[in-house]
Amino acid sequence: MPTVSRVLKGSPPVSQRKRDRVLAAVQELGYRPNGAARMLVTGRRTIVSVITSNTTRFGYATSIQGIEEAARTAGLLVAITVIDPGGEDEVAAAVDLVLGQPVAGVIVLDFDPQGTRAIEALPEGLPVAAVGSSDVGREIPRALFDDRLGGRQATQYLLGLGHATVHHVSVPGSGRPSGRTLGWRSALESAGAVVPETLEADWTSQSGYEAGLVLARTPGVTAVLCGNDEIAFGVIKALQVSGLRIPQDVSVVGFDDHPLAALWTPPLTTMGQDFVELGRTALAFLVEQLDEGPGPQTSPSTIHLIERESSGPPPARSVTGPARGARVGRRARPRPR
Amino acid sequence: MPTVSRVLKGSPPVSQRKRDRVLAAVQELGYRPNGAARMLVTGRRTIVSVITSNTTRFGYATSIQGIEEAARTAGLLVAITVIDPGGEDEVAAAVDLVLGQPVAGVIVLDFDPQGTRAIEALPEGLPVAAVGSSDVGREIPRALFDDRLGGRQATQYLLGLGHATVHHVSVPGSGRPSGRTLGWRSALESAGAVVPETLEADWTSQSGYEAGLVLARTPGVTAVLCGNDEIAFGVIKALQVSGLRIPQDVSVVGFDDHPLAALWTPPLTTMGQDFVELGRTALAFLVEQLDEGPGPQTSPSTIHLIERESSGPPPARSVTGPARGARVGRRARPRPR
DNA sequence: CTGAAAGCGCTTACAG
DNA sequence: CTGAAAGCGCTTACAG
Incomplete structure (x- = not known):
């Protein structure tokens, strides 16, 4: 009965009386139009x-x-x-x-x-x-972040803080290096800084933790840019477990502004994205x-930088001007180059 | 052509020759059966x-x-x-x-x-x-956790550690108190412990943080059971920001075994669920x-208890037997009752 | 083994 | 305003 269809679709030419009867029947029978049939036609x-x-x-x-x-x-x-x-x-x-x-x-x-x-x-x-x-x-058509720009900005931020270079733990990327990694590299090159070897992680904090353990025993690491926040969480934890202080000994920056980034210890500096x-x-x-x-x-x-407390100047070698009143020199390591 | 249908569905009675021709045509035309029509029939x-x-x-x-x-x-x-x-x-x-x-x-x-x-x-x-x-x-039919049992077990664990009572920050629950809250209450009652007023949170760490701020200025809080891990993260942070040490001053236990629970500072004791x-x-x-x-x-x-480092005995008032070699007595507060 | 026929439950013109 | 008719693209018996 086409009338039913008209009523349900709200097409104008239906008498009030018919409409009421149809609605009543629909109500009573609990009738629902068959989606598959409708799609087909x-x-x-x-x-x-x-x-x-x-x-x-x-x-x-x-x-x-x-x-x-x-x-x-x-x-x-x-x-x-x-x-x-x-x-x-x-x-x-x-x-x-x-x-x-x-x-x-x-x-x-x-x-x-x-x-x-x-x-x-x-x-x-x-x-x-x-x-x-x-x-x-x-x-x-693609909706995307300007990851490359984000990677550049984060790296430049760290460089601007005084770090000689920035280490990087990357997310997989699809096919070739992720835009974040590309941006990081280009910022380093523009600044004439050494480009340390990239550590590959997947998206998990576990993989970040493992990368952090490696970084902890790598000399000259004072700043780390992570491919995402979960990796950063793992990196921070591994660094801390290894006796390093964040940010006094090592600065760590993430990507994404994960809901727990602000609650992390220390609160994580990150590149916020929506x-x-x-x-x-x-x-x-x-x-x-x-x-x-x-x-x-x-x-x-x-994409924008959200500065929190996991980043700061590199560890000083003298007692002059350490950041955030941190004790200085415990486990201080030589700057690269 | 029913034959096409037969070929695609893999029904036996089709000659090899027909089958090949059909497959070739399908391949060439990129034919895909219409899902709506198939569903209808x-x-x-x-x-x-x-x-x-x-x-x-x-x-x-x-x-x-x-x-x-x-x-x-x-x-x-x-x-x-x-x-x-x-x-x-x-x-x-x-x-x-x-x-x-x-x-x-x-x-x-x-x-x-x-x-x-x-x-x-x-x-x-x-x-x-x-x-x-x-x-x-x-x-x-419902797939569910025995939240009530979980709440009981977590509470009993904390009581067993020597805490006089356990405070609770709850998840919303659908309609009435969640099973976790019910279990917590019953464990307390069975043990003859005082039942502190419940703090209501939603599911977010932010709401946990706010509850934690309240708990920090509530006298007699030595153990907190949280409705989920995200709340626990917020509670821990708020407590720490307020100058309390976890677990030396306050023990915190969560629910769910969130992927970041093990990386938290301190690693979170929680009730694991799959x-x-x-x-x-x-x-x-x-x-x-x-x-x-x-x-x-x-x-x-x-559901099972995963014991990590956010829980331990309540703060001692003498120097005798503090847990985990913790310094004792800083900001020690009187036990309730 | 393989086509012609009917029908799944709707909606859209089309005649009343 | 309101029914009868056709058809959407398939699959399932049914005859060849």
Whole structure:
């Protein structure tokens, strides 16, 4: 009965009497239109699928939150598909699962190689947007941070504090070095500082802890830029456990402004980024594409230094002018070069 | 052409020649069966919707991870629907969004009042399972922790350490006090200890910090059980900022075993729970229901004490036997009673 | 083994 | 304003 459809959709030409009867029946029977049938006939898909390798890490989870918020506003449902670490198989399986559903489009969290591969495995024709950047892959709209600029700024900040150089513990990056790592390197080079070897971590604080243990026994480390805050947490802990004081002996700076950064001991200096905004932007890109067809675009979101207490001047060798009234010289180490 | 369908589904009776031709065509055209049409005719729905008030908090995000893992294994797609804080409207809107899609069933994260209301708003007939517990609502299968037992055990542990009583900063609980709070209270009563007034926090470390500030100026506080680890992080920080030492002056115990608990300063003693397992169980309950119709059941998962360094004996008044070689007596306060 | 036929539950023109 | 008719893209029996 088309009338029912008209009533439910709110199309004008229905008599009051009919409308009431229909509504009553709907109410009584608990009738719900079949979503699959509706999609089939209208062709309007309302599911947006997010493909990601992880759902719980800070940056990932917060981006998803932003996507979901914006999707809800737009009347879209968000589906999550996780690509477990593993071979190409996993990527193909995830893509199949997604395409088996009536999805309107896909947003890929391109923070790591898994994401990059997923983008490449997605068929042309399907609307796609990405959060995060990789160099590889086809041209699609991307919501991203200017990681490179962030890496530069953080490094310059540390250099400006008087550190001779800055060590770096990096996040994986998707394919090649992450933008943060690139920015760090270029800042060092511009300043004519030595570029120490990068320590590779994954996104976890555990991996940061391990890197911290290495740094603790590396001579000349007075400042460390970490690829994210979780890594920084681990680095700080490892350094402390090794008898070093933060920031008197070593300054540590993170990335992301994790919710616990301000509560850390010491409170963590970090590069703040708005992941929720990032997710919202990606969804907006996807919706635009749904409406008007493809249109590759890119939006670097802002990033800013949040100075807290994990960073300061390098340890002095004389008693002159140590930062923050710190005791000086305990375990002081020579500056590099 | 039914043959195409047969080939794609792998039904046996198809000649090799036909099969090859079909596969070639599919390959060339990039053909993908329309999910909506398939759902319509088969009636097999493959979307499981998760309704939750939050996607990023540790317990929530980790439960969702478990649900997603199990769903993927079962060939189901997970959709996320968030109920923003707000009136009943939000709950109704979320339910409408979910029911507008061809969903097989729903899993509600019933950690808070929003979840509880969502369960009540869901129509009968739709398969539903929950993660977490509330007293209210209809009988549905639930995957949950024995929070009450956990609260008891944690409290008894602290009492066993010699504390005269245990203060408590609680998570919201859905409707009435959380099981953790109930367990804490009962342990105190069984032991004949005074039951201090509960401090209410939300799930954030910020709210824990504020509670910690209150506790710092409350006389007689030597042990604090927190509703979750994030709260414990905030409490510890506030206590430390107020000049108290953990655990020498005050012991703090959390709940959940957050990934950063072991890295905290001091490393946090907590009640460990497996949220991933919880999510998996909920999905299994839902699948059972899909297959065999309704069958209310409940599974309390295990919970165990993870003793780290944020807890110890109460501050001694004499120099006899302080724990962990701690300096004693700085800011010692009288025991309650 | 392989097509023609019917039908899943809706919505969209189309006649009344 | 309101029904009968057609069709969305598949799959499932059903005849060849």
